[in-house]
Amino acid sequence: MKNPVTLTLEGLRKEPYASILCYPKGDENELENRIKELDMHGVATVEFAGKGGAFNVPVLGKGYVGIVVVAQRYSQRLALKIRRVDADREDLQHEAKMLAKANCAGVGPTFVDASKNFLLMQLIEGELLPAWLDANKEKNTVRQVLAEILEQCWHLDLLGLDHGELSKAPKHVIIDQCQQPWIVDFETSSDTRKPTNVTAICQYLRMSGGHVAKGVSEVLGERNRVEVISALRSYKKDQTRESLDKVVQACLH
Ligand SMILES: Nc1ncnc2c1ncn2[C@@H]1O[C@H](COP(=O)(O)OP(=O)(O)OP(=O)(O)O)[C@@H](O)[C@H]1O
Numbered sequence: 001m002k003n004p005v006t007l008t009l010e011g012l013r014k015e016p017y018a019s020i021l022c023y024p025k026g027d028e029n030e031l032e033n034r035i036k037e038l039d040m041h042g043v044a045t046v047e048f049a050g051k052g053g054a055f056n057v058p059v060l061g062k063g064y065v066g067i068v069v070v071a072q073r074y075s076q077r078l079a080l081k082i083r084r085v086d087a088d089r090e091d092l093q094h095e096a097k098m099l100a101k102a103n104c105a106g107v108g109p110t111f112v113d114a115s116k117n118f119l120l121m122q123l124i125e126g127e128l129l130p131a132w133l134d135a136n137k138e139k140n141t142v143r144q145v146l147a148e149i150l151e152q153c154w155h156l157d158l159l160g161l162d163h164g165e166l167s168k169a170p171k172h173v174i175i176d177q178c179q180q181p182w183i184v185d186f187e188t189s190s191d192t193r194k195p196t197n198v199t200a201i202c203q204y205l206r207m208s209g210g211h212v213a214k215g216v217s218e219v220l221g222e223r224n225r226v227e228v229i230s231a232l233r234s235y236k237k238d239q240t241r242e243s244l245d246k247v248v249q250a251c252l253h
């Protein structure tokens, strides 16, 4: 992996950075348009650093829709999601709208700005949930962080916003240095679909049998499957604080 580097917009014309801005491959025209678009956002520099990688360059993260890096604008460090040229999305406007809506419930990184190919938002520095769980085995801390994730999912349910990717969320929850969890990536979110965030995240954390579910069981002990299912069933009916508390009780105690 190459060393972390901070580049001005001019520096983005050089490879391999040009190909990251237009991942996996763009022409001269696409590159110039994207540099102009970044300039319009007031982005001064882009930082290539982090645990992810694209073309051997470190980045914060890489998915099927975008590559996320750090951008500086007006001396503020922000997360910049760059739309992949081969993404099956025309633009990042829907994601921007969904993120801004999630923010109304106090969930997700704060939305800053968006255009066709870029989304600027609050930078979350921390660990993805699976890595965080590998490194944190203290019962109360794990319980507190997971309860806060459920709480955020409840707020999204009440708002009527379905995240869409929480039943398999290894890359969609980041825990920051203050042990605060953040739900990211609202590109498959919907405010018309019935929201099932609490059910989906419980499924992922306690029932899926995957790496994270095993890690949670290691720290909190085995859950009572019947109790979890019954609590989720009641929660589905009314989504009250009381029902949520029962889900938290069944899943995390
Ligand atoms: N605001 C942020 N601050 C810091 N890192 C972030 C932020 N948003 C996303 N990331 C990192 O970038 C990764 C990719 O982002 P995101 O999930 O939005 O991309 P994606 O292309 O939609 O991914 P996928 O194909 O998995 O849905 C995340 O898993 C996370 O590690």
Ligand SMILES: [Mg+2]
Pocket (backbone or CB within 6 Å): 063, 064, 065, 185, 187, 188
């Ligand atoms: Mg996504």
